[in-house]
Amino acid sequence: MTLTTVLLLAAALIGIGVYGALSQQSFVMLMMGLELMLNGVMLAAIGFWAMSGAGAPEGQLLTILVMAVMAIEMAMGFALVVAVYRGKQADVTESIADLKG
Amino acid sequence: MKTSIVVDVAFWLLAVFAVYTGWRVFRTDSMVRASFFLLLSFIAVGVIMLLLSAVYLGVAMFFMMGVEMMVMALFMVMFMMNPAGLNPMMMVHQHRLSIGAGVASFVMLAAMALLAEFPRHPLPNDVQPVAALGNELMGESMLIFESAAVVLLATMIGVVVLSSQRGRFGSAEQGSMPPGLEPGGDPAGMPDEDEQAGGHHHCH
Amino acid sequence: MALSVMLEQLVWPLAMVFAVLGGGVYLWAVLDGLAARSFGLPQAQSVWLTPLSRGTWLLIQQANSTEAPDLWAWRLAPALYLALAAVGLALVPWSQGWVATDLATSLVLWGSLEALATVVIFLQGWSANSHFALVGAYRYVALGLSYILISMFVLIGVALPAESLALTRIVASQQDVWNLVRQPLGLPLFLMVGLALTFRGPFNLADPRDLAGGTSVEVSGPPRLVWELARSAMLVAFSGIAATVFLGGWLGPWLPGPLWVMLKMLAILALLAWLGRWFAVMTPSRCLSLMWLILLPLAFVDLVWAGVVALL
Numbered sequence: 001m002t003l004t005t006v007l008l009l010a011a012a013l014i015g016i017g018v019y020g021a022l023s024q025q026s027f028v029m030l031m032m033g034l035e036l037m038l039n040g041v042m043l044a045a046i047g048f049w050a051m052s053g054a055g056a057p058e059g060q061l062l063t064i065l066v067m068a069v070m071a072i073e074m075a076m077g078f079a080l081v082v083a084v085y086r087g088k089q090a091d092v093t094e095s096i097a098d099l100k101g
Numbered sequence: 102m103k104t105s106i107v108v109d110v111a112f113w114l115l116a117v118f119a120v121y122t123g124w125r126v127f128r129t130d131s132m133v134r135a136s137f138f139l140l141l142s143f144i145a146v147g148v149i150m151l152l153l154s155a156v157y158l159g160v161a162m163f164f165m166m167g168v169e170m171m172v173m174a175l176f177m178v179m180f181m182m183n184p185a186g187l188n189p190m191m192m193v194h195q196h197r198l199s200i201g202a203g204v205a206s207f208v209m210l211a212a213m214a215l216l217a218e219f220p221r222h223p224l225p226n227d228v229q230p231v232a233a234l235g236n237e238l239m240g241e242s243m244l245i246f247e248s249a250a251v252v253l254l255a256t257m258i259g260v261v262v263l264s265s266q267r268g269r270f271g272s273a274e275q276g277s278m279p280p281g282l283e284p285g286g287d288p289a290g291m292p293d294e295d296e297q298a299g300g301h302h303h304c305h
Numbered sequence: 306m307a308l309s310v311m312l313e314q315l316v317w318p319l320a321m322v323f324a325v326l327g328g329g330v331y332l333w334a335v336l337d338g339l340a341a342r343s344f345g346l347p348q349a350q351s352v353w354l355t356p357l358s359r360g361t362w363l364l365i366q367q368a369n370s371t372e373a374p375d376l377w378a379w380r381l382a383p384a385l386y387l388a389l390a391a392v393g394l395a396l397v398p399w400s401q402g403w404v405a406t407d408l409a410t411s412l413v414l415w416g417s418l419e420a421l422a423t424v425v426i427f428l429q430g431w432s433a434n435s436h437f438a439l440v441g442a443y444r445y446v447a448l449g450l451s452y453i454l455i456s457m458f459v460l461i462g463v464a465l466p467a468e469s470l471a472l473t474r475i476v477a478s479q480q481d482v483w484n485l486v487r488q489p490l491g492l493p494l495f496l497m498v499g500l501a502l503t504f505r506g507p508f509n510l511a512d513p514r515d516l517a518g519g520t521s522v523e524v525s526g527p528p529r530l531v532w533e534l535a536r537s538a539m540l541v542a543f544s545g546i547a548a549t550v551f552l553g554g555w556l557g558p559w560l561p562g563p564l565w566v567m568l569k570m571l572a573i574l575a576l577l578a579w580l581g582r583w584f585a586v587m588t589p590s591r592c593l594s595l596m597w598l599i600l601l602p603l604a605f606v607d608l609v610w611a612g613v614v615a616l617l
Contacts, residue, residue: 001112001152003221007214009116009149013142015207016123023199024127025192028176032139035169036123042162043146050153054222057237060230061245063158064238067165068249072256074169078176079263091180092192133431134375140424157470160413167420168453171427175446178431178439231409231470 006047013040025092027084031077035070042066108152115152119145130190132177140170154224157231318405322395325567329541330534331356333574340578360530368526371434378432383528386425387535393418393542398473400555400562412460412470415546419456419502422539423449426504426511429532430520441519444589445504445511451596452501452508458604459495462488462611463550472546476554483553487614490607492551494600499543499577501596503536506581510589544573 013036020033042063049059081091090096122141129135147162193199238246338352348355370376395405396415408414423446430442464470466487467478475484485492501508512519521532548554548569555562587595 001109003219004214005112005116006149006153008211009119011207011210011214012120013123013146014210015203016120016127017203018206019199019203020127022202023193023196025194026132028132028173028180029127029135029192032126032135032173035139036126036142039123039143039146042158043149046150046153046155046158048219050155050224052219052222055224055228055230055233057233058242060155060158060234061237061242063155064234065245065249067158067161068253070169071165072252074172075256075260076263078172079260081176081180082264085180094194131375134378137378137424137428156409157413160408160410160417163417164413164420167417167424168450171420171424171446171449174424174427174431175443178443229409 003047003051006051007044010040010044010047013037013043025094027077027081027091027093030093031074034073038066038070038073112149112152115145115149118142119149132190133174136170136173136177139173140166143170154228155230157234318399318403319395321399321403321563322391322405325545325570326391326394326538326541329544329570329574330537332571333537333540333578336575336578337581340575340582343579344582346582360534363525363530363533364527366526366529368528369523371523374434374523375432378428379524380528382425382429382432383524383531383535386422386429387531387538389418389422389425390535390538390542393539394545396472397542397545397549397566398476398554399566401473403563404473407473408471410470411472412464412475412550416453416457416460419449419453419498422502423453426520429524430511433520433523435523437516437518437522438520441511441513441516441522445520447589447593448501448504448508448510448596451593451601452498455494455596455600455604456498458601458608459491459498460550462491462608465611465615472549472554475550476556479553479556483551483556485551485553488551488607488611490603490610492547494604494607495547495551496573496577496580497600499540499547499573500581502543503540505536505540505577507584507587508592509586510592513586540574540577541570544570544577547573 017033017035017037017040020036021030022033024030024033045059045063045066049055049063053059084090084096088096119142122138122145125138126135126142129138143166144163147159147166150159150162153159334356335352338348338355342348342352350358392406393415396408396411398404398407406414426445426449427442430438430440430445433439463475463484466484467475469475469478479487497508500506504511510519512521516522521529524532545566548566552569552573554569555566557565560568
């Protein structure tokens with residue numbers, strides 16, 4: 001386990017997350033892609049904290065903040081899904097094309 | 102950081118597991134299964150964090166993600182199609198582009214990980230991760246931590262506004278009709294207006 | 306030398322965990338039978354024999370299946386629940402230096418076990434592909450998301466005087482006065498968390514009679530045995546944690562530390578058996594109202610109380 005291998009794992013998770021966020025039609029699956037990306041980000045932050053930053057406490061703080069971002073993303077995401085579903089009976093991205101030019 | 106052979110083997114097993122479960126999230130036929138595969142991926146990353154001696158964050162990861170994926174699965178069963186995975190399901194758009202973007206971002210980040218020179222400052226031997234994190238949160242970075250708390254509070258209010266019964270766009274039940282059986286058709290499973298009114302009169 | 310260290314640090318603590326888990330599950334079943342008899346429910350045979358005969362009966366029954374279940378999740382869910390219980394009990398310190406898993410954050414790990422238990426119980430109900438099981442799973446998630454919050458606040462309360470998240474330090478902080486006395490609201494609230502975690506007594510929303518058995522309605526034979534074992538084992542692990550954080554763990558005169566922990570666990574199990582039979586099963590809506598409108602504010606009061614006491 002070196003910094004490089006940890007970062008490679010983080011890169012793989014972020015790559016899968018990017019694929020998921022771009023390819024999925026369902027809102028909730030799309031959010032899973034975002035979560036997977038943040039998963040990789042947190043791992044990279046902890047990797048840097050432990051192997052490159054000499055245990056500076058800010059590294060852990062950053063990870064806590066990413067966790068908070070995840071919670072916010074989840075809560076707001078689901079609230080929006082509920083609101084959109086009530087308004088349009090839509091649960092896939094194709095069904096709401098209001099912003100399409 | 103010198104790691105023992107046990108830690109190395111554990112890391113590789115967990116890394117393969119995290120990537121495999123992360124990939125299965127978008128390849129499984131059931132959305133509930135997808136959210137629990139994501140949970141498994143998070144748990145594997147949490148254990149790797151424990152191996153990296155982030156004792157609090159690794160455990161907090163189990164905690165946070167356990168609840169979060171539970172809520173996700175709940176929404177899956179409530180809203181989404183095919184929660185049980187009885188039918189094959191592949192709901193994607195711009196598939197080639199997405200694969201390309203995913204591979205491209207992996208290659209770019211991996212190149213950075215392999216080629217860039219990062220400073221090597223391993224953890225000191227006497228590090229106390231939990232106490233250090235606590236002192237940071239309640240000391241130097243109090244303001245950052247507090248602003249995260251305020252943002253979370255704002256999120257809570259926003260979520261309640263968006264999903265509450267009486268919003269500024271009228272009552273929530275007003276729009277909540279089940280979707281039609283065919284596109285643009287009548288709402289499924291709803292009794293006719295007349296029948297409902299008749300039943301109502303009957304009650305009186 | 307290395308062998309003796311391994312024996313002392315790994316083998317004996319783990320053997321202890323499994324022995325207490327096995328003995329605790331049996332004693333819990335007996336205590337539950339005694340509690341049932343004390344409320345006038347007729348018992349078919351001696352309460353000492355009932356758990357054994359039921360276990361044997363389940364073991365030789367056939368494990369039936371439903372139409373298109375998620376077989377992996379369905380078969381794994383009981384085992385995972387049992388594993389969570391074993392991990393939980395491994396956190397309990399038996400004496401000053403005798404802990405199977407001594408983490409700096411063992412209290413948080415217990416909290417995450419509670420969160421993961423919700424996932425496992427949902428999985429058990431969902432994967433059977435059956436109506437009542439899914440309804441039970443749904444009810445349990447609603448309950449689970451409520452009790453996790455209460456448990457969190459109560460546990461933060463006990464971490465305050467210890468200034469640590471490690472269970473050994475929390476026990477050491479109770480040298481002069483137990484948390485039971487220092488935070489009188491804590492243990493009653495935590496006991497309700499325990500009943501909810503294993504869906505017993507008033508909080509049996511997952512496997513109740515009105516759902517014909519809820520999440521385990523379709524489960525029979527050995528998987529059913531594992532499920533019932535896991536439910537009891539989780540309660541045993543819970544009693545270990547409760548004894549550690551509120552009743553001073555290994556602290557006590559005359560007897561050796563591990564014996565004190567076990568006696569305190571037994572007292573909590575007996576209390577829970579009696580409480581579980583004393584209260585009627587609640588309807589889901591009333592249960593949620595109770596959790597969010599009464600118990601959660603009480604948990605806040607408990608936390609403020611703990612903070613004020615810690616400041617004084």
